[in-house]
Amino acid sequence: MVNKNLNQQQLEALCGVLGHTNDGFTKKELSSLLIKSNIVLVDDGSFNNGYVYKTGLNKKEWLYNCLVNEINMSHSMEKVYAFLEIALDPVSFTDDSKREKYRCILEKTNKVLLLVGLTVTPEGKLQEVVAAKTLDEVDRRVNSLQKQLYNRAIHREVQKYCIADYLRKDYYDAVFEAAKGLAERVRDITGLKTDGGKLFDTAFSTNDPYLFFNSMQTDSERSEFIGLKELLASIFHLVRNKAAHTPKINWKIEEAKALDVLTLISFAHKYLDECHKMPNK
Structure with missing residues (x-):
């Protein structure tokens, strides 16, 4: 309220x-x-x-x-x-x-x-x-945010989770919520209920995967499939786990770094756009 x-x-x-x-x-x-x-x-x-x-x-x-x-x-x-x-x-x-x-x-x-x-x-x-205290700050927080998100083609799923925190200048919560959104996206696709590394290992298992975005018939396709799993896990290690276990006051993140992390998360979401649940799951 x-x-x-x-x-x-x-x-x-x-x-x-x-x-x-x-x-x-x-x-x-x-x-x-x-x-x-x-x-x-x-x-x-x-x-x-x-x-x-x-x-x-x-x-x-x-x-x-x-x-x-x-x-x-x-x-x-x-x-x-x-x-x-x-x-x-x-x-x-x-x-x-x-x-x-x-x-x-x-x-x-x-x-x-x-x-x-x-x-x-x-x-x-x-x-x-x-x-905001000045008109310059207003322009930076409204115009600059929208322009930078547009220029970087930030995925809608990232904006959904983080834009309110970003406008509050709370970059810690912005990247934390956006990282959590990746796991939620994988759960939505697969129906799995776990989180973090266990979720990604199960969803992207090469023997019994819960999702797919290529046929995994060639070394290149298998490498790409494993690469996406490792990217998601890396983001969790880099952002989600660190933020979850570090007091907020001790984890400093400035705007430029936040945008870089959000861009990385956005890249992962664009891959997830192409993912589908395996028919037998």
């Missing part, structure tokens, strides 16, 4: 993003999202009786009034934050034509929220993070 509050300036900036003339939501979309969040739609001041037409508040000002009215009535940010999660739920942007709009709104929203100590994850969930 999020316990932080937004002040007037922060709320206005957020409404400026969501109600932006070109890049934000339309008035109709905002109305639908507010209704889904059980937030009252306040009068925008527009008037039209067929003879006289009066322009009301713009989208940003009207949205701000709706949210402030809710806060004043409930003395809580609960519905405002629910509105934010509903608005940025990725399920509403699955169409390819909507993807760029979603990325734009999410990035700009997070630039505002990071200064408060909040972020909306790629899953559309609001989380508390370490607050």
